[in-house]
Amino acid sequence: MAKIAFILLCHKDPDAIIKQAESLTAVGDYMAIHFDARAPLSAYRKIRLALNGNPNVTFAKRRHKCGWGEWSLVAASLSAIRAAVEAFPRATHFYMLSGDCMAIKSAEYAHDFLDRREADYIESFDYFQSDWIKTGWKEERLIYRHWFNERTQKRRFYAMFEVQKRLGLTREIPADIEVMIGSQWWCLRRRTIEWILDFCDRRRDVMRFFATTWIPDETFFQTLVRHLVPETEIDSRTLTFLMFSDYGMPVTFYNDHYDLLLSQDFLFARKISPGATELKRRLGVLYATEGIRFQISNEGTSLYKFLVGKGRIGRRFAPRFWETESTLGRERELLIVVCKKWHVAKRLLERVRQMTNIPCIEYLFNEESCALPDLGGIQATMGKRHRHRRALMRMLFDYYETDRLVVCMDPANLDLLEDFCRDRAVTRILEIECQFSDDYLIGHAMRVGLAGERTPKETLNRLLPTIRGDMTHESDRIRDADFDNYLRIREVNTPDENAVAVERFLGLQREQALDIARTHYLFAD
Incomplete structure (x- = not known):
């Protein structure tokens, strides 16, 4: 042993x-x-x-x-x-x-871990x-x-x-x-x-x-x-287990990090705050305890980056010259569907494709795998798409030989929305407001690496209000931006109520807009 x-x-x-x-x-x-x-x-x-x-x-x-x-x-x-x-x-x-x-971890766990290999x-x-x-x-x-x-x-x-x-x-x-x-x-x-x-x-x-x-x-x-x-x-x-801040300093752990620390795939953690007396007491008792089973989820690093990122929403120092002096075109219309539940926005776009001849592109600024035509390499990576956003959109208008284009964006892309809304082209925004159940938020946390299959329930209970609040905050920022031509449909609304916004957003007849608003299972998870 x-x-x-x-x-x-x-x-x-x-x-x-x-x-x-x-x-x-x-x-x-x-x-x-x-x-x-x-x-x-x-x-x-x-x-x-x-x-x-x-x-x-x-x-x-x-x-x-x-x-x-x-x-x-x-x-x-x-x-x-x-x-x-x-x-x-x-x-x-x-x-x-x-x-x-x-x-x-307990001494029993540590000794067994070292004996395994x-x-x-x-x-x-x-x-x-x-x-x-x-x-x-x-x-x-x-x-x-x-x-x-x-x-x-x-x-x-x-x-x-x-x-x-x-x-x-x-x-x-x-x-x-x-x-x-x-x-x-x-x-x-x-x-x-x-x-x-x-x-x-x-x-x-x-x-x-x-x-x-x-x-x-x-x-x-x-x-x-x-x-x-x-x-x-x-x-x-x-x-x-140790993490470093953006400034290269070790992250310090406090009393409320007990459950998080136990779920990481490490034997020790650094660095524990000198003032975290309750955390020190509980960890001190833990090492001598026998028979404890640890559920390893290992989401600590990604969770830290997510939480620290709140309030540090970056901005580019200045627009690049080719974007400042360029435009999508005065006669063009960029129609942006904004939704946190990507599958809901994609269902809406699929219905728009069936009902109209407007080209529709899904989350091109969020999904690397988004289907895009070959535009000479500018579409090849997510970094290039963001850096050359206006040039990319102009090329897409030209490729589809259209003056109207529908795209999807995540609510977190406020910088993109602000940039496109400053353009000389007509930009309309349709935000889809969805309801978020705890099960959906847990699934979202797992998809983005904030939690795992074995994340303790106590950690999830602390995390869910933060994720829910983050999604609400993203939506509030969009509304606070006071964009022209901003419209919204809501999961809690009737199809008739949502059809009004769809009609104005796409410039359709009332009957067509109502058909789209009545899309079967539009909001289903």
């Missing part, structure tokens, strides 16, 4: 560290602690005094002064690892943690070929030497970089290693850890190289594991 030795890097909140150590070792696991040498000595003594009687806790023999992006973080990790290897001969796995991490869990992507580094330096992290901390010694850091760059003082990467990159939060088997320590003792050239690279905690272990362990025994993922 798996026995985990946790490698804990921490620098603050001694009370929380004591509780974390007691919780994780209470079920027979181990912990090696490195407490930052920059932190107050009194805090370190408090931790030592509280945990010295715990046989499952040990401490790094040397405390390093750690700084973000420095080799000191790797040195601290190695110091704690060596202490754990020596103190805990029965440990089968070594799991890197910070003081902000907490278990989101003989593998190391560490993100390990090709440094130069992958897109793991989104912005900033890439090659510069490795080929130049970095002796100073960019955050605390910025002038020296960049001065040394500029001197090396000006003089061409680059260096070669050790020839027999392939640099990899990934998250610093890993879980490695004992054999792998022993291989790494042996490699560190033998290969001083590699140690010197990484000691002056920038942010080596994202490359050192990742590179060595890939160098020493067969690829088939590496699962390139972290077992710690």
